[in-house]
Amino acid sequence: xxxRALRGETKDVSSGGAQLWLPECLSLLTRVEVLMQIEGxxxxxxxxxxxxxxxxxxxxxxxxxxxxxxxxxxxxALSQVIPTV
Numbered sequence: 602x603x604x605r606a607l608r609g610e611t612k613d614v615s616s617g618g619a620q621l622w623l624p625e626c627l628s629l630l631t632r633v634e635v636l637m638q639i640e641g642x643x644x645x646x647x648x649x650x651x652x653x654x655x656x657x658x659x660x661x662x663x664x665x666x667x668x669x670x671x672x673x674x675x676x677x678a679l680s681q682v683i684p685t686v
Contacts, residue, residue, distance in 0.1 A: 609661060611637050616679055618648060618667035626653060626662040633666065640681035646671060 609623040619635070627633065631650045638644065652665030671679070 611635070614639070614679070614682065616668075616671065616676075616683060618651070618665065621664040621666055622657075622659075622661040623664060624661055626656070627664055629653060632669070635666070639678040642674075642678035642681055644675050644678040646675045 607623050607625060609621055612620045612622065621633070621635070627650050629650055629652075633648050633650065634645065635648050636643075636645045647669045648666035649669055650664050651667050652663075654663035656662050668675075
């Protein structure tokens, strides 16, 4: 398993997944570990790439990911921004 760290942006976070904007294009079904802070709460979960967009003018690729499982801690972090988690 490739263990490189990529920095990017996370958008449209939901209980089902998120969009990741990364400087490299990942293959479909690639598993990634997503680490971020949501309203001061740590979020760390494993996700799988289910969609890849073309490179944007900002030099980043859009990746749609789905969470493989949500831990209690991840659900608590998401509940800070999504009341129905």
